[in-house]
Amino acid sequence: RSTIYREYERNSVQVRKYLVYCPSKAQEQRNGRLRRSRRGRQHHDWQYARVEALLRQQWSPEQIADTLSRRGEFRISFQTIYRYVRRDWKAGGQLYRELRRRYKRRKRHYGLERRGRLQGKRMIDERPAEAEARTVPGHWEIDTVMGASWEKACIVTLTERATGYLRIGKLPNRTTKAVNRRVIELIKT
Numbered sequence: 001r002s003t004i005y006r007e008y009e010r011n012s013v014q015v016r017k018y019l020v021y022c023p024s025k026a027q028e029q030r031n032g033r034l035r036r037s038r039r040g041r042q043h044h045d046w047q048y049a050r051v052e053a054l055l056r057q058q059w060s061p062e063q064i065a066d067t068l069s070r071r072g073e074f075r076i077s078f079q080t081i082y083r084y085v086r087r088d089w090k091a092g093g094q095l096y097r098e099l100r101r102r103y104k105r106r107k108r109h110y111g112l113e114r115r116g117r118l119q120g121k122r123m124i125d126e127r128p129a130e131a132e133a134r135t136v137p138g139h140w141e142i143d144t145v146m147g148a149s150w151e152k153a154c155i156v157t158l159t160e161r162a163t164g165y166l167r168i169g170k171l172p173n174r175t176t177k178a179v180n181r182r183v184i185e186l187i188k189t
Contacts, residue, residue: 047074051081055098061085137162142183144174156182 011026012019050073054064061081069075088095131139139161146154154174158167167186171178 043074043076043080047076048084051076051084052095052098055081055085055095058098058100060100131161134162140187142179144171144179146174156186158183158186 007026008019008021011029012021013025014020050068051064054067055061059067061078064081065076065078085095085099128139130136137160141159141161143157143159144154145157152173154171156169156171156179158169159165169182169186171182
């Protein structure tokens, strides 16, 4: 709906005191805008050669862009310089080595388990058969739910497997002591 309104506003023509939308006039206006539009500025080889020379002198792309603009040689943004270095790197070039700050190679962690293992905790596959089948009440499943990474507080959930009865409690922090204390409170009430 808003797209239609924008098209109407952009391509309507004034007839007396009203705006009137005429598809053929709208197409003419669009063609005129297309003719008048310009592509982004393309830089020449000699300009990139100048940039490369300054990179080899250990200038940063920000310094290069600013200095060339101030001297009136030509205008080029530091983002364009970084894109040029990246294109060169992808093509097998060594220009990236001339950057004052090298790209850091980051070690990938692939979502390693950061949670600690609870001592004496029974694993899910070690559950009794009646708890797995949910036939006998009295088997509880406990879990903690974390919020944002900067928050220490979290919640603990207790779910009775047979009935689905749920108890939830807030924890000030995720320590064994805090969890044990809150679980006992939730079971007693």
